[in-house]
Amino acid sequence: MERASGVLLHISSLPNKYGIGSFGQSAYEFINFLKETGQKYWQILPLTTISYGDSPYQSFSAFAGNTHFIDFDVLIKEGYLEESDVSNKNFGKQLHKVDYNKVSYERRPLLEKAVAVFLSKEEHKTSEFEQFVLENDYWLITYAQYMTVKELNDYKPWYRWPEELRNYNKEYITHYVNQYERQMYYHLVTQYWFFKQWFDLKAYANQNNIQIIGDIPIYIARDSVEMWTQSELFLVDERKNPTVVSGVPPDDFSDDGQHWGNPIYDWTYMKQNDYKWWVSRMRESYKLYDVVRIDHFRGFESYWEIPSHSKTAATGQWKKGPGIDLFKEIKNQLGDIRVIAEDLGFITKEVIELREQTGFPGMKILQHGFSNTDSPDLIHNYSPNTIAYVGTHDNPTALDWYLNYANSTQRDQVDIYLNRRLGEHISDALNRGIASSASHIVIYTMQDLLRLGKEGRMNIPSTIGNNWDWRMDPEAVTNDVKEKLYLWTETYFRMNEALLESEKVKVEVKMSSSDLIKTTE
Numbered sequence: 001m002e003r004a005s006g007v008l009l010h011i012s013s014l015p016n017k018y019g020i021g022s023f024g025q026s027a028y029e030f031i032n033f034l035k036e037t038g039q040k041y042w043q044i045l046p047l048t049t050i051s052y053g054d055s056p057y058q059s060f061s062a063f064a065g066n067t068h069f070i071d072f073d074v075l076i077k078e079g080y081l082e083e084s085d086v087s088n089k090n091f092g093k094q095l096h097k098v099d100y101n102k103v104s105y106e107r108r109p110l111l112e113k114a115v116a117v118f119l120s121k122e123e124h125k126t127s128e129f130e131q132f133v134l135e136n137d138y139w140l141i142t143y144a145q146y147m148t149v150k151e152l153n154d155y156k157p158w159y160r161w162p163e164e165l166r167n168y169n170k171e172y173i174t175h176y177v178n179q180y181e182r183q184m185y186y187h188l189v190t191q192y193w194f195f196k197q198w199f200d201l202k203a204y205a206n207q208n209n210i211q212i213i214g215d216i217p218i219y220i221a222r223d224s225v226e227m228w229t230q231s232e233l234f235l236v237d238e239r240k241n242p243t244v245v246s247g248v249p250p251d252d253f254s255d256d257g258q259h260w261g262n263p264i265y266d267w268t269y270m271k272q273n274d275y276k277w278w279v280s281r282m283r284e285s286y287k288l289y290d291v292v293r294i295d296h297f298r299g300f301e302s303y304w305e306i307p308s309h310s311k312t313a314a315t316g317q318w319k320k321g322p323g324i325d326l327f328k329e330i331k332n333q334l335g336d337i338r339v340i341a342e343d344l345g346f347i348t349k350e351v352i353e354l355r356e357q358t359g360f361p362g363m364k365i366l367q368h369g370f371s372n373t374d375s376p377d378l379i380h381n382y383s384p385n386t387i388a389y390v391g392t393h394d395n396p397t398a399l400d401w402y403l404n405y406a407n408s409t410q411r412d413q414v415d416i417y418l419n420r421r422l423g424e425h426i427s428d429a430l431n432r433g434i435a436s437s438a439s440h441i442v443i444y445t446m447q448d449l450l451r452l453g454k455e456g457r458m459n460i461p462s463t464i465g466n467n468w469d470w471r472m473d474p475e476a477v478t479n480d481v482k483e484k485l486y487l488w489t490e491t492y493f494r495m496n497e498a499l500l501e502s503e504k505v506k507v508e509v510k511m512s513s514s515d516l517i518k519t520t521e
Contacts, residue, residue: 022068044212247306301351
């Protein structure tokens with residue numbers, strides 16, 4: 001890894017007039033912003049479908065994309081919708097928040113209309129659409145069947161369907177779904193559009209020397225097509241009910257731990273099959289992303305196993321994961337891969353050894369460092385093979401943390417440790433801190449670049465509702481923001497070398513470091 005930096009901003013947080021961010025114009029403009037400020041990376045959250053709680057980490061499929069991100073302006077340009085179709089729609093009243101109920105309610109009829117127009121034209125029989133279905137049939141067909149059956153059963157999870165549907169039988173399900181061709185094609189076409197629009201956007205990023213850091217959760221949701229069709233991958237009973245589920249143990253923040261409820265993989269079975277499913281998952285991920293961040297990396301060394309009947313995580317126990325064998329097999333089949341190991345939480349020497357065996361960089365979170373001890377999350381302890389953040393999507397913003405979570409002793413330590421100048425905004429001071437670190441890569445959250453407080457928080461772990469909904473103001477990226485980011489990037493030698501060589505860095509920085517001093521208020 002060369003010394004570089006980037007910005008974390010999920011697709012849903014991009015501004016537009018359709019209630020939720022998409023693969024449209026604002027995404028291309030964001031890439032231009034990264035290019036202009038010398039960045040190399042755009043980090044996003046999982047692109048997979050969302051379900052109850054709106055979390056991108058709880059998906060109906062490990063492979064299918066979130067159709068909320070399909071851009072309507074592109075569909076209008078391609079002739080599948082009219083401007084009048086969308087002009088009078090209300091996608092939500094709040095500019096800075098995603099109203100998922102409203103977005104879902106308004107988008108579905110529009111997408112259905114667009115799909116109908118697409119299918120009415122001969123072009124749906126073109127090689128591009130048919131080739132997409134053919135190349136992805138091993139996950140796409142079962143996903144479309146799954147969503148079709150789910151919709152025909154009032155969106156209930158598969159384990160609450162009638163028994164003849166709950167127990168997946170390929171021949172029976174195919175015959176059943178063929179009676180509902182319109183619904184089936186809806187999911188095939190919208191997945192085609194999702195991937196087409198995303199690959200166009202990614203190509204634009206790569207052409208402009210910006211690389212995409214994607215994110216995949218370690219676990220799969222119980223209400224997923226994988227659990228329905230491939231239950232042998234998981235630890236389940238004869239009725240495909242999980243015998244154990246995932247989570248994390250009690251800690252200083254929770255006496256009960258975190259009860260995630262995701263099914264746990266049958267690692268013994270997977271090893272016997274050369275980890276075929278995980279290899280496929282990683283292969284597909286590298287079509288979508290240039291670098292993959294794997295969430296909850298420590299679960300590959302040991303994972304917290306909770307009896308399925310338990311209501312809290314406190315009754316769980318540690319069990320050994322696949323360890324280095326999994327990553328050897330992935331490398332054997334895919335070659336060298338670029339991974340960021342999310343090695344946060346309860347980390348043991350065994351987890352560290354596994355990460356070092358893989359060679360993957362780990363993560364450092366500056367917010368976690370201020371405890372009046374010589375913490376490994378303090379900047380002077382960062383090694384080059386790390387990715388530095390002030391906070392992640394699960395943390396409060398820099399400003400919110402400083403004002404509402406850190407105590408007075410911690411705030412004093414921050415100010416002294418970072419040599420915070422009089423009037424320097426705390427978000428800027430913390431960002432400047434990670435920029436100066438030895439970490440090869442630094443990722444700033446967009447909320448911190450914009451100096452947002454609690455209104456910019458993305459997620460509060462172990463809570464449902466009012467998460468994943470923050471959106472950026474259309475006018476948020478000012479010249480001040482660009483110049484500030486460019487100055488840190490230049491000062492701490494993180495300029496994207498490919499951009500410099502191609503002369504595509506266009507920001508003319510006129511600010512000195514003293515110009516960046518702003519009041520915290």
